[in-house]
Amino acid sequence: MRVGDIAVGRAGDKGPMLDLSIVAVDRAAYEVLHDILTERRVAAAFEGLADGPVVRYAIPKLNALKFVLPEAMPGGVYMSGHAGLHWQKGAISVLMDMELP
């Protein structure tokens, strides 16, 4: 099972910041994701793509988690060396494809 089987997600940005949201399908799924998707695990999943720390926000009432990577995109999206612009929208699949134990 992967994160995307029990949650939906979307990536965005703000300046140098990569901003990821996931919403679990129900409370049980939220509890699972809340336990597994720690800042450390998410940072490890983004290794080789985005440097720096991960800050997590939990919104239990909405069964949702947010992950913000403040240093992921130095200079903002227009300074990136990725193919084309706005690559960061695709970064959500790193989270959605994480395998759950």
Added chain:
Amino acid sequence: MTVGAGAGFAGDRVDQAVKLASSGRCDAVVLECLAERTLVQGLEERRSDPDRGYDTRLRRRLAPLLPAAVEHGCAIVSNLGSANPLGAADAVVQLSRELDLGHVRTAVVTGDDILDRVDEVLWDTPLGQGELLGAHVYLGAEVIGQAVAQGADLVLTGRVADASLFVGALAPIVDSNDARAGATVVGHLLECAGQVTGGNYQPPGGNRHVSAQGLAELGYPLATVETDGSAVIWKLRGTGGRIDRLTCTLQLLYEVHDPAAYVTPDVTVDFTDISMDQVDVDRIRVSGAKAVAVPEALKVIGFLRQPGVVTDLEISYTGIGALERARLGGEVLQRRLEPVSEVLRLQTDIVGVDSVLRGASLPLLAEPPEVRLHASAVCADGETALAVEDEVYALTLSGPAGGCGIRCERRDPIEVVSGKIGRQHIDAQLHWVAAGR
């Protein structure tokens, strides 16, 4: 009061706004068309022609929309003014004359352009090198609201916080901070248009219930808002997409950073106690937004043009061994360009393998039948960019076998910088466009 979202970015579909206005169900349609990049384009255009610098799609968007909106008494609020809101108003006067619409009561909001006041800006990080192309403060809803309350048919702005376009459109029913918080949530849910109705959305577990027809006919969202700031998010009957707790919650949290403190010029909002209730098919009731504070300082965005040129290239390889040859091509480029000191940064990767997610890409399970080598180079000048581009073209004759399908795109390296400015330095103004010009 009901508002609709007719566009969520500069290049968004044109027909949905017309559909919303023609439905007779909307008091106002908001068109959010101004991204950072779009504003830079506007600034560059304005520099070469002071009459231009407003959204280049203004006519394409408003020609079908204005007649429908006027006929149904639906106001339009938009940041189509970009770097020249007064110039945009002149273009609307011209357009409404051509369309024989009579006088469209057009209001313009100015005051976001603060390039002459950058000394008052406290930048988040010290400005490094580069030429400051422009500096804009994110204005709030106040002046838009005045225009709407005074009966504007059309309100044109430059840089305004996206959600504030909606808060301004809803001004007649917003008279407390909690109502303002609710209207801000509505604005945030609607500002990306199709993203709340099932666009850019993968349902849990896969795409079984997503169809091309549904996405091609995706309905853009409306919100019917109460005086307490609660709202129902919905879409027109017969349109594609979906509105449910997941689509709405995902959009609620999109790009908000700290959900307990979503900062806009009008109000800082706490999202953490919001409820989403499915009241009918494709109808979600949103309530519980809390106003935390009204920020003292406003956000500023600046654009620093860095020296040099970015060139972005791709070349295809096909058949057995395609990936190996593409990687070889990348290595050849690195070897050829390594001695050129004017190439400040060169990155190569493979489209179809690791060009987006780099080291975090999924492992490759099978040999792809074709791939594209991608190279992105930051160069000191245009001559160097040409040299890089020629090296990619030279791969066709002197590189690995079968290189083909080359595409090349240049762009200016523009660094987006942000900061804050005290409200007392900002003077947002309302202008009415004279009739009968």
